[in-house]
Amino acid sequence: MERFFRLKEHGTNVRTEIMAGLTTFMTMAYILAVNPIILTPAGLDWTAVFLATALAAGIFTIAMGLFVNFPVALAPGMGLNAYFASVVIASASTDTPISPAMGLTAVFISGIIFIILTLTQIRQMLITAVPDSLKHAITVGIGLFITIIGLKNSGIMTIAVSSFTDIKAGQFTPVSGPETVIQLGSFHNETVVLTIIALLLIGVLMVLRVPGAILFGILGTTIIAILIGHVDVKAAFTGQTWVPDFSKMNFWHFDFAGVFEVGLVTVILTFTFVEMFDTFGTLVGTANRAGYMKDPEAGKKRVGKAMFVDAIGVSGGAVLGTSTVTAFVESSAGIAQGGRTGLTAVTTGICFLLAIFLSPVVALVPGAATAAALIIVGVLMMQSVKDIDFSDMVYAIPSFLTLALMPLTYNIANGISFGIVSFVLLATIANATGKGKYKVHWLMWILAVLIIGRYVFMGGE
Helix, strand or coil: CHHHHCCHHHCCCHHHHHHHHHHHHHHHCCHHHHHHHHHHHHCCCHHHHHHHHHHHHHHHHHHHHHHHCCCCCEEECCCHHHHHHHHHHHHHHCCCCCCHHHHHHHHHHHHHHHHHHHHCCHHHHHHHHCCHHHHHHHHHHHHHHHHHHHHHHHCCEEECCCCCCCCCCCCCCCCCCCCCCEEECCCCCHHHHHHHHHHHHHHHHHHCCCCCHHHHHHHHHHHHHHHCCCCCHHHHHCCCCCCCCHHHCCCCCCCHHHHHHHCCHHHHHHHHHHHHHHHHHHHHHHHHHHCHHHCHHHHHHHHHHHHHHHHHHHHHHHHHCCCCEEECCCHHHHHHCCCCCHHHHHHHHHHHHHHHHHHHHHCCCCHHHHHHHHHHHHHHHHHHHHHCCCCCHHHHHHHHHHHHHHHHCCCHHHHHHHHHHHHHHHHHHHHHCCCCCCCCCHHHHHHHHHHHHHHHHHCCC
């Protein structure tokens, strides 16, 4: 073990690495409860998503540890799972509904594209092409998107319809009314109260810097929910078994013909685009924190290998039946505990594999607890707002459009699209009028043209 992971070379030992791996698992284990709740409304079975989440996180995190010797864990990513669900659910009222199988196929194809982009180095070129402020705005926008999902699921935010005209069932219709459409939910609602309790509990634990604060907050809220009768233990255990039922898994649950018939090109590109920047920031950030970038060449090589494992994880996760698998920023918690090698990742991965036997326990978790976790994840992702240059309007306007349109149009792709197009136009005008010298990469022009074409020919669909 010493020779394989080169522990002494990295200034660590077996005990430190295992404790770091356990810490990472505790900080990200909430995904086991949250991911099934997000994807179930999209038509996927709860048990199938739970097993896919645990297996994908376990297999690809162990792969990261063994093949890259990197203390980073992977699991289905927050934001992209919500985007996956929103695409499927929103399409239900259209003439071309998107099935869960089509959604998983889109994720699988995006993973193949991701692998190609990684091997050909185009991925690194795209990362260079997009301004830093826009990258950070994407992260913040996804955080706000996740927060809205948490607020809606909890009932803290409600939609009050007061319209001058009739609204047909099953159709998306512009609402024109004298009152605000978005309102505060009722505090007589038990789920709302439980969510607030969960937010307070997680918040206090995070202030006290307790490792695994989100997970412990979810567990504490679950216990409270059971004690007050909000969760029926007997009903929750019905149909659940300690022995995993792999027959329920959506293994290779694809519909390639359907994808091309419906035309999910934009969805595929969105999965690829968002995952690209999300992973890049996570891997580079954790590599810096672990001290790998002290030797830039060696650090870049290791991050490159990590990107390749991450890319395989995207398609691999889709094969198992879950949304996009990505590197988790929570890995930094394990690194902060001294994790420096792949043994940390292997430990975390083993914990996820063991978790497949705990589905009855996870089934007890109330929606209020996971809703609070989503809101807190939004807080964590909001931290990137400080890195956006709001003093320069060429960066400020595109960044604001990116982070505002994601939650307010309930679509991650819309935010990214408006951000890219507005940056290209504003930077070009500034350069042409002598008001500044902004570098507009040729790839940004290609993306802008493709995006404009998409909205011209497809509208807002």
